[in-house]
Amino acid sequence: GENVEQHPSTLSVQEGDSAVIKCTYSDSASNYFPWYKQELGKRPQLIIDIRSNVGEKKDQRIAVTLNKTAKHFSLHITETQPEDSAVYFCAASLSGGYNKLIFGAGTRLAVHP
Amino acid sequence: DGGITQSPKYLFRKEGQNVTLSCEQNLNHDAMYWYRQDPGQGLRLIYYSQIVNDFQKGDIAEGYSVSREKKESFPLTVTSAQKNPTAFYLCASSPPGLRGNQPQHFGDGTRLSIL
Numbered sequence: 001g002e003n004v005e006q007h008p009s010t011l012s013v014q015e016g017d018s019a020v021i022k023c024t025y026s027d028s029a030s031n032y033f034p035w036y037k038q039e040l041g042k043r044p045q046l047i048i049d050i051r052s053n054v055g056e057k058k059d060q061r062i063a064v065t066l067n068k069t070a071k072h073f074s075l076h077i078t079e080t081q082p083e084d085s086a087v088y089f090c091a092a093s094l095s096g097g098y099n100k101l102i103f104g105a106g107t108r109l110a111v112h113p
Numbered sequence: 114d115g116g117i118t119q120s121p122k123y124l125f126r127k128e129g130q131n132v133t134l135s136c137e138q139n140l141n142h143d144a145m146y147w148y149r150q151d152p153g154q155g156l157r158l159i160y161y162s163q164i165v166n167d168f169q170k171g172d173i174a175e176g177y178s179v180s181r182e183k184k185e186s187f188p189l190t191v192t193s194a195q196k197n198p199t200a201f202y203l204c205a206s207s208p209p210g211l212r213g214n215q216p217q218h219f220g221d222g223t224r225l226s227i228l
Contacts, residue, residue, distance in 0.1 A: 006155075032214045043203065043219040044156070051214060089155055099144055099163075099207050099215050100171075103155040 002027045004092050006104030013080050014112055021107045023090035024072040032093040033073050034101070035064060039086045047088075048075070080111045116140040119204050119220035125228045126191065126198060134189045134223045136204035143209045145187035146217060149173060150201040159202075162187055191225065199226050 005024045013019050025033075031052040036044035050057045050064045050073065057064050061080075066073040073092075077084055087108050091101040120135045136145065144163050148156040158171030162181040176195025181187055187206075191198045201224050205217040 034216055036219075041222075043221050046216050046218070049216055093214065099217070100158065100161065101217060103157075105155040106153075 002092075002094055002102055004090060004102050004104040006090050006107055008107060009105065010108045010110070012110045012112065015080060015082060017080055019075075019077045019080050019084070019109055019111075021075045021088055021090070021109075022072060023074070023092070023104050024070075025092040025102075026071070027092065027094055027102075028071065030071075030092040030094065032101075033064070033066060034091050035062075035075050036089045036091070037086045038089065038106075044089060077109075080109075082111050082113055085109055085111045117204060117206055117218060117220035119202075119223050121223060122221065124223055124225045126225060127228050129193045131190055131192050132225070134191070134202055134204075134225070136187045136189065136220060137185055138187075138204075138206045138220075139185060140206055140208070140218065141184070142206035142218075143184070144207045144215075145181070146205040146207075147171075147177070147179065147187070147189045148203045148205065150203060150222075156203065159189065201225075 034049035037047045038044040048062050048064050050066050061078045063076040087106045089106045090104040094100040117138045126132045146161040147159040157173050159177050160179040162168040168181050178190045203222045204220045207215040207217045
């Protein structure tokens with residue numbers, strides 16, 4: 001079946017460093033790729049998304065890149081801060097289903113002061 | 114997202130008991146979804162609904178049931194047939210738009226445990 005693979009599962013960085021999380025999807029018809037941040041015990045919150053007609057999108061310290069040919073997309077966080085510590089999930093839309101998303105397993109990011 | 118309300122926040126189920134999780138949204142979204150999240154894992158889709166009086170099974174629908182009698186409400190019942198119900202349950206909704214191109218917004222979740 002369709003799936004999204006996310007790597008790494010855990011990531012530890014020093015404050016101020018950059019963090020990169022990568023996802024690979026299997027459905028070549030996927031056309032929407034959101035990223036969510038989830039703090040412990042709380043709801044996932046959308047932090048950035050990208051559509052298949054765009055190769056890169058940036059919002060302050062966060063950027064997402066998409067390579068449709070290779071079927072992978074990445075989240076880049078620059079100048080990391082302790083409050084960036086959370087679990088990050090990528091997702092990809094599924095073709096043939098109304099706005100259905102399939103999620104990656106998540107990356108636990110720890111930013112150390 | 115303040116427009117999606119899940120209740121209760123914590124729920125305990127006894128053996129053989131059905132329990133219902135509430136999800137209400139005031140965002141005027143057409144589509145609503147239920148996900149299950151187990152510790153250290155991603156979100157798995159249980160059921161989703163595109164419009165009132167219509168819903169579809171997701172990847173792990175066995176042991177669960179839903180209804181969509183009103184646009185604002187999408188309750189999830191965890192039946193006694195679900196043998197491992199302990200998890201964090203998240204409800205989400207999304208606005209109408211191009212297929213696969215709308216963000217989903219989540220509620221605060223319900224944590225279900227077995228007594």
